[in-house]
Amino acid sequence: MSSEVSFDTIVGHTHPKAVLTAAIVSGRIAHAYLFHGESHIGKSMTATAFAKAALCAHLQTGQVSGRPTLASCDQCSSCHAVDSRSHPDLHLIQPDGAQIKIGQIRELQNAIAFKPMIGSRKWFLIDEADAMNPEAANSFLKTLEEPPDHSTLILITARPQALLPTVLSRCQSVRFSPPPPNELSQWLQKRRGIAIHEAQDLATLAMGKIGIAAEADPAALKNERDRILDALSREHLEDPSELFNEPEELASSQGQLYKTLDTIEIWLRDVLISRHVSEPSLLINQDIPDRISAWGRAVPTDHVLETLTLIHLLKRASPRNLNHALVLETVLLKLRDAVVRESAPGPKQN
Amino acid sequence: MKLKISRGELLTGFQRVQGVVEKRNTMPILSNILLEAKGDQVVLFATDLEIGIRGTYKAEVSQPGGVTVSARKLYEIVRELPEGTVTITSADNHAVGIEAGKSEFRVMGLPPQEFPTMPTVESEPLMSVDRKILSELIRKTVFAAGDNNARYILNGLLVTLFMKEKKQAIRFVGTDGHRLAVIERLLGDGKGKGFSAEQTAIVPKKAAMEIKKFLDENEETPEIGVSKNQMIFRRGSLLLLARLMEGSYPNYQQVIPKENDKRVVVKRAELEGALRRVSILSREKTSAVKLALEPDSITLSSSNPEVGEAKETLEAKFGQEGLTTGFNARYFLDILAAMDSEEVVLEFKDALSPCLVRQPGDPDYLCVIMPMRV
Numbered sequence: 110m111s112s113e114v115s116f117d118t119i120v121g122h123t124h125p126k127a128v129l130t131a132a133i134v135s136g137r138i139a140h141a142y143l144f145h146g147e148s149h150i151g152k153s154m155t156a157t158a159f160a161k162a163a164l165c166a167h168l169q170t171g172q173v174s175g176r177p178t179l180a181s182c183d184q185c186s187s188c189h190a191v192d193s194r195s196h197p198d199l200h201l202i203q204p205d206g207a208q209i210k211i212g213q214i215r216e217l218q219n220a221i222a223f224k225p226m227i228g229s230r231k232w233f234l235i236d237e238a239d240a241m242n243p244e245a246a247n248s249f250l251k252t253l254e255e256p257p258d259h260s261t262l263i264l265i266t267a268r269p270q271a272l273l274p275t276v277l278s279r280c281q282s283v284r285f286s287p288p289p290p291n292e293l294s295q296w297l298q299k300r301r302g303i304a305i306h307e308a309q310d311l312a313t314l315a316m317g318k319i320g321i322a323a324e325a326d327p328a329a330l331k332n333e334r335d336r337i338l339d340a341l342s343r344e345h346l347e348d349p350s351e352l353f354n355e356p357e358e359l360a361s362s363q364g365q366l367y368k369t370l371d372t373i374e375i376w377l378r379d380v381l382i383s384r385h386v387s388e389p390s391l392l393i394n395q396d397i398p399d400r401i402s403a404w405g406r407a408v409p410t411d412h413v414l415e416t417l418t419l420i421h422l423l424k425r426a427s428p429r430n431l432n433h434a435l436v437l438e439t440v441l442l443k444l445r446d447a448v449v450r451e452s453a454p455g456p457k458q459n
Numbered sequence: 460m461k462l463k464i465s466r467g468e469l470l471t472g473f474q475r476v477q478g479v480v481e482k483r484n485t486m487p488i489l490s491n492i493l494l495e496a497k498g499d500q501v502v503l504f505a506t507d508l509e510i511g512i513r514g515t516y517k518a519e520v521s522q523p524g525g526v527t528v529s530a531r532k533l534y535e536i537v538r539e540l541p542e543g544t545v546t547i548t549s550a551d552n553h554a555v556g557i558e559a560g561k562s563e564f565r566v567m568g569l570p571p572q573e574f575p576t577m578p579t580v581e582s583e584p585l586m587s588v589d590r591k592i593l594s595e596l597i598r599k600t601v602f603a604a605g606d607n608n609a610r611y612i613l614n615g616l617l618v619t620l621f622m623k624e625k626k627q628a629i630r631f632v633g634t635d636g637h638r639l640a641v642i643e644r645l646l647g648d649g650k651g652k653g654f655s656a657e658q659t660a661i662v663p664k665k666a667a668m669e670i671k672k673f674l675d676e677n678e679e680t681p682e683i684g685v686s687k688n689q690m691i692f693r694r695g696s697l698l699l700l701a702r703l704m705e706g707s708y709p710n711y712q713q714v715i716p717k718e719n720d721k722r723v724v725v726k727r728a729e730l731e732g733a734l735r736r737v738s739i740l741s742r743e744k745t746s747a748v749k750l751a752l753e754p755d756s757i758t759l760s761s762s763n764p765e766v767g768e769a770k771e772t773l774e775a776k777f778g779q780e781g782l783t784t785g786f787n788a789r790y791f792l793d794i795l796a797a798m799d800s801e802e803v804v805l806e807f808k809d810a811l812s813p814c815l816v817r818q819p820g821d822p823d824y825l826c827v828i829m830p831m832r833v
Contacts, residue, residue, distance in 0.1 A: 186576065195486065197508045197575050222611035223509060223663070223702045224688040227578055257705040 113192050114158045115181050120296045120319055121288025122155055127176060128283055129159045134170060134177045138163060138230070139281040141253055141262045146285030148267040149320030153236050156263045160199050160232040161191040187228060198228040204240040211244040218252050221260050231260040238264035239271035246273055253279045270425050287317030297322055313395045316375055337372045343407065346445040353438065360433035369437060374420050377413050380405035412447030419443055460524030460549040462496045466540050466559065468516045473534040476505035476512050478669050480530040492530035493574045494547070497523040505530055510666050511577040515696035525571035528555045536564055577700050580691050585682035592644050593681065594674040596631045597667045599642045599824060602793040604664045605635035615661040615704040632711050638790045639711055640797070643823040660685045661708055666701030673697065715827055719806035719815050723752065723777045727803045731795045733771045737761050738788035740769040748788040749833040752777045752807070784810045785833025794826045
């Protein structure tokens with residue numbers, strides 16, 4: 110992972126950056142933040158840049174079109190320590206395996222009881238905060254309720270609905286959205302040294318997820334997306350053996366399941382756009398407009414909306430003890446109803 | 460880096476930091492020690508981010524430089540070496556070579572730049588304190604502080620600098636919620652500049668124990684000071700920095716009983732012996748021992764239905780009507796071990812009120828122990 114982070118190098122997130130800059134400039138940094146939004150779009154990097162700027166010894170403030178801007182100096186020992194991940198006042202908590210366990214929260218509670226070492230404030234970044242198991246979350250609540258002075262907790266999550274309401278209500282919420290496609294593709298062009306159209310394709314395939322676009326192989330991404338879209342094709346949905354085979358692979362793990370559901374969701378979104386807006390530039394799957402409109406023609410809007418609701422519902426469900434394949438089957442069966450009902454009569458009536 | 464140093468000097472240096480070298484591996488480099496050679500000395504530094512210990516040792520430096528390397532391994536090596544001179548070198552890839560007599564070792568190290576630094580303390584005013592007094596303050600309170608209390612603030616000692624009868628005084632308080640120890644002492648002879656205002660700090664228990672270890676090492680007079688975020692302890696070239704804890708310490712004054720009018724004086728050693736014996740048969744988890752106070756005796760007893768029971772009677776002039784109460788014997792023993800008078804004074808109110816323990820003739824040290832229903 111590249112080490113140097115700062116507000117300047119973060120793509121998109123204009124609103125979060127403005128909120129956080131204002132907090133530093135006014136000296137009113139909240140004791141707890143909730144950074145939420147899709148995965149892999151730069152929440153954790155923004156959190157690190159926020160802490161780095163606040164800890165920097167020679168913070169440079171400026172103004173661009175009336176708005177304050179901030180830049181960490183990248184020279185002082187504090188900035189160096191943040192970049193090398195060895196700052197004693199910046200702590201990062203990540204899931205240990207699939208969960209954040211109570212032992213990790215206890216360690217945090219021990220560390221937070223001390224005064225900051227070289228900075229003016231202690232920072233605790235809790236990545237994938239929704240992965241806290243119930244014991245950890247309940248124990249953490251105590252800290253969130255009475256945080257010691259000079260400390261800021263940043264909870265980072267793609268699934269805020271999975272957190273306890275008591276946790277949510279104690280954090281200042283900052284919403285993150287995927288960076289605008291043109292900003293992302295410009296950044297990718299520079300970062301990966303590729304042509305602009307390649308960068309645009311990559312941005313499309315990664316669905317605006319900068320963390321994925323920065324590293325992934327475009328061919329592999331395309332392959333993966335196409336495999337999921339193939340499963341939605343009429344032939345696949347009509348053939349029961351295919352229909353029940355796919356979920357085994359496309360939902361082999363929890364991460365894979367969510368990826369698949371995301372792809373289906375975006376596909377259905379594109380279908381609605383192509384039918385009702387007819388503005389191709391709004392499509393996310395920019396490269397296959399014909400396929401979108403062809404598929405969409407066979408499926409009534411009501412069914413698309415119903416399926417989207419179902420996906421939302423499933424995503425909100427607790428990820429624990431979930432049969433991943435079964436979840437995907439439910440979605441595919443729903444789509445099958447939609448696609449097959451509208452078509453010519455089934456084999457029996459023939 | 461290349462230097463020659465006597466084994467004894469090196470061993471002292473490593474021994475002093477073993478207590479703070481990180482055993483958990485949140486940051487792997489914290490299990491290392493930092494060596495920096497320059498002039499005619501080598502600086503050894505280790506930290507767990509809560510406590511940092513820096514010591515300077517005499518060495519013959521032929522090439523200045525620095526390196527960090529596993530503190531544990533280096534200590535184990537030096538401990539096994541025979542008396543004599545040890546040569547330490549570091550290569551460009553940060554491997555550390557150790558040569559002594561016919562032995563040669565090479566230990567992989569890391570660049571010194573990656574080692575976390577502690578803030579400098581040059582500007583903080585320090586004051587010298589009597590070594591014996593500081594050691595006593597720690598010894599008489601540290602046992603009462605929590606070890607792994609979920610209320611983390613109780614894992615520290617509350618240290619207050621204040622003026623008492625126009626003289627500088629210091630107070631240490633330790634409590635874990637079940638027992639409390641408070642001690643006040645005058646600092647030095649009362650000369651020197653006073654404190655403008657009362658100053659308080661919460662010092663982690665671990666730091667207090669490390670400081671106590673240094674105090675018991677030799678007779679040199681130490682200096683202490685408190686900055687915004689840390690406590691500083693210095694003795695000669697040895698420096699210990701401890702990060703202070705944050706939060707509000709419980710109002711301990713509230714739990715010191717004011718109306719304990721039933722007073723009994725007992726021989727400390729006798730009570731200690733009896734408690735040890737009787738607690739053998741108490742319930743293991745609670746170590747509950749019953750105290751029955753009679754006009755001229757105290758009877759200690761314990762019973763554990765699964766094992767058996769024990770009873771011992773001590774002579775003591777209570778002089779009032781009977782009172783039966785119960786305590787955790789371990790807490791009582793800790794207090795008795797911290798006291799050094801021949802007799803101790805126990806003050807009670809009733810069966811379910813805390814007991815006050817003092818040393819006769821020392822109004823500035825007191826311990827409180829919460830009762831148990833036995």
